[in-house]
Amino acid sequence: MSLKAFIHVQHLLGTGHVVRAARIGKALAAEGIEVTLASGNRIPPTLDTGPLRVVELPACKSPDAAFKRLVTLDNEGIDETWKSARVKASIQAFDAEDYDLLLTETYPFGRRQLDFELTPLLERATARAKPPLIATSIRDILVRKKELWKEEWMAAQALKFYDRILVHSDPDFVRLTDSFPFADRVDHLVRYTGFVDGGARPPTGSTDGEDEVIISCGGGAVAESLLWAALDARPLSRRAEDTAWRVLIGHDVSEDAFAIYRKSAAAGVIVERARRDFPELLTRARLSVSQAGYNTVLDILAAGVPAVFVPFAQVNETEQDQRAQALAAHGRAVVVPEAGLTPERLAAAIDDALALPRRRHKVRLGGARESARILLQDLKDRST
Structure with missing residues (x-):
């Protein structure tokens, strides 16, 4: 039995x-x-x-x-x-x-x-x-x-x-x-x-994500400021304005809101729903931009991709900021506060992160x- x-x-x-x-x-x-x-x-x-x-x-x-x-x-x-x-x-x-x-x-x-x-x-x-x-x-x-x-x-x-x-x-x-x-x-x-x-997951055979900036937000319920900043930040970047930006929007975001995000995207920005092959996309990406939730951070560590973290820090939340700062202390990420986030600030953080070396951080x-x-x-x- x-x-x-x-x-x-x-x-x-x-x-x-x-x-x-x-x-x-x-x-x-x-x-x-x-x-x-x-x-x-x-x-x-x-x-x-x-x-x-x-x-x-x-x-x-x-x-x-x-x-x-x-x-x-x-x-x-x-x-x-x-x-x-x-x-x-x-x-x-x-x-x-x-x-x-x-x-x-x-x-x-x-x-x-x-x-x-x-x-x-x-x-x-x-x-x-x-x-x-x-x-x-x-x-x-x-x-x-x-x-x-x-x-x-x-x-x-x-x-x-x-x-x-x-x-x-x-x-x-x-x-x-x-x-x-x-x-x-x-x-x-x-x-x-x-x-x-x-x-480890079997490869899908897709080339999506190759040299791209991948912006993700988990379920998406509390990522509005990050998403809006990302949609307009691409032309403001000095190191990533020459490649596609892929914005992955979670399934907690309504269809109406999703349609507005897609319509508002600047040229060179792909907007689609969150994907199961997200970890694989990161292995081919130039950079990851995300909040600092547990699973997302682990996917980023496994991929070894440079990262920008915009930790969810509304009300009394401290967990994501503490995790993001730990990665930043190891030279693995750049952290930008959610409060006062603008396309300009996000683009500057992306440029700073792209100066970081691509490496795997050895954690259990x-x-x-x-x-x-x-x-x-x-x-x-x-x-x-």
């Missing part, structure tokens, strides 16, 4: 969380584990979930970068009836099988607004006659909270319910202590996996495979 894993993931604005969860799920599946991926938002069309069994929970998102409330995909506010339905759907999905592993993505080190759902799910799991191994999957950098008690609550929740904390970073590059003040309390649960990259990758290895070893140790 094969082992079974249940992964719970909720992406609210960008798509990085579900991409990372799917990669770990596929790595577990490659080891013979039957994996169910329960997603609290619509799976992006660019994401290949492969062998995973996908359960679509009643979907919600954040309407803005404040992350203060949740809404449905139709932007309707959620109420207690909706919350009850969501809890019921999660527990029903979990109760469908005798899962050996329960993996929550980010929670309890984020997604606290989903505590109404996840604490009941964790209580359900621990109440079983044979509780599953319970683990959490967190990225390299956490978003700092203004109220220290919220971070202390994260540590307490982890100690109460969790057997393992997987931190998807290279500890020589960034450690949990860099963004979490109570890391010492949970250190015995922590294992560093390396960054969860996409791994393969985080999905290492996560699977750690979890399988934990399961083996429990059974002996």
